[in-house]
Amino acid sequence: MDPLTHALVGMGVAALTGEKLSLASPLHLGAVLGALAPDLDIVLQLCGDIPYLTHHRGSSHSIPGVLFSSTVIAFALWLVMGVSQPGIIFLWTILGAVSHLLLDILNSYGAKILWPFSQKKYTLNLLVLADPIIIIIFAGVVFWPGMPGGVAKTAFWLALAYLGIRFSMRLKVHRLLWRKYADKGAKRVVVMPAMISLWNWSFFVETPDNYIIGEVRCFSLSPGVKKVLNKYPKNTLIKKALNSKLGHIFQNFTPYFHIYHCMEDGKQVVKFCDLRYFFREEFMHNATVVFDETQTIIEAVFQPYNRHRKIRV
Numbered sequence: 001m002d003p004l005t006h007a008l009v010g011m012g013v014a015a016l017t018g019e020k021l022s023l024a025s026p027l028h029l030g031a032v033l034g035a036l037a038p039d040l041d042i043v044l045q046l047c048g049d050i051p052y053l054t055h056h057r058g059s060s061h062s063i064p065g066v067l068f069s070s071t072v073i074a075f076a077l078w079l080v081m082g083v084s085q086p087g088i089i090f091l092w093t094i095l096g097a098v099s100h101l102l103l104d105i106l107n108s109y110g111a112k113i114l115w116p117f118s119q120k121k122y123t124l125n126l127l128v129l130a131d132p133i134i135i136i137i138f139a140g141v142v143f144w145p146g147m148p149g150g151v152a153k154t155a156f157w158l159a160l161a162y163l164g165i166r167f168s169m170r171l172k173v174h175r176l177l178w179r180k181y182a183d184k185g186a187k188r189v190v191v192m193p194a195m196i197s198l199w200n201w202s203f204f205v206e207t208p209d210n211y212i213i214g215e216v217r218c219f220s221l222s223p224g225v226k227k228v229l230n231k232y233p234k235n236t237l238i239k240k241a242l243n244s245k246l247g248h249i250f251q252n253f254t255p256y257f258h259i260y261h262c263m264e265d266g267k268q269v270v271k272f273c274d275l276r277y278f279f280r281e282e283f284m285h286n287a288t289v290v291f292d293e294t295q296t297i298i299e300a301v302f303q304p305y306n307r308h309r310k311i312r313v
Helices: 003-015 026-047 049-055 063-081 086-105 132-143 149-184 236-243 245-253
Strands: 188-193 201-206 210-217 222-230 257-264 267-274 286-291 297-303
Touching: 003 026, 003 086, 003 132, 003 149, 026 049, 026 063, 026 086, 049 245, 049 297, 063 086, 132 149, 149 188, 149 201, 149 210, 149 222, 222 257, 236 245, 236 257, 236 267, 236 286, 245 267, 245 286, 245 297
Parallel strands: none
Antiparallel strands: 188 201, 201 210, 210 222, 257 267, 267 286, 286 297
16 A cells, blocks of 8 residues: 555554554554554665565565564664553554555555565455545544544444445456356456556456456446457477566566567567556556577566566566
8 A cells, every 4th residue: 555545544553542643652653653664665676676576565564574673663662752661562563564464465466474484465456555435534533633542443443344345346346257257267367456446346367268357347347358368378488488587576576467479570579467457558567588599588677567667687
């Protein structure tokens, strides 16, 4: 989720203490800092795009990671503002940090919450990256006069009800797609929040022969197909691309991707595309591996956010 949402929910956690929000309170400050701390992995951007894109929502977003960051924050607050017991400060800090993990696994990007035991990014595919309903609910808590704990509890119940509604909507769309594509031998159906519509749902369906990418309008429950990608057999070049450094980076970046082999400008090319984000008739995240006539890799580029942005690997 975006930093604003994390900060507002962190303040909502702080409000559960029942005291008026004050940054002079180590409990409140701990909850807010804990809710923001996992995204400190943005410092990896100083090392370049590849380290950041491959490690974002990794160790800092794991259970061991938030335990470590919450301990550091709580200890620092206790040293500087030592008006509360360190254990109590840690409790509210870790609650803020947990809110961050919960929010991040609710969107389609996911988080490696079980790192280092698992490299899998867990996701529930329920929220867009900056959900206006969640923002409004918790902004209401922050700006409510006095910000009493009762208002914060109501906000969390409202957020839970909203998530329940979205889960029900996603489940309905998922069942619809399974029924629609059962006769095509559907092997997998993935439903995610649409990028630019709060109530629509993006999807891709994997069949034995292709990937079907589209969007469902929630209130009409009418699936619209945007693109159909044919699967390619894993020939020698595709296997080499998958086993290359770029191939490992891309597979770590997304669990859902399409790979294909083609000719461009007289060269053998293998291309990857991330199936999660399809916007303005193209996939947001791509990668390209170029081979020479001896099937040796001569160029490998990661193309995050658009095809014109090229990061050489």
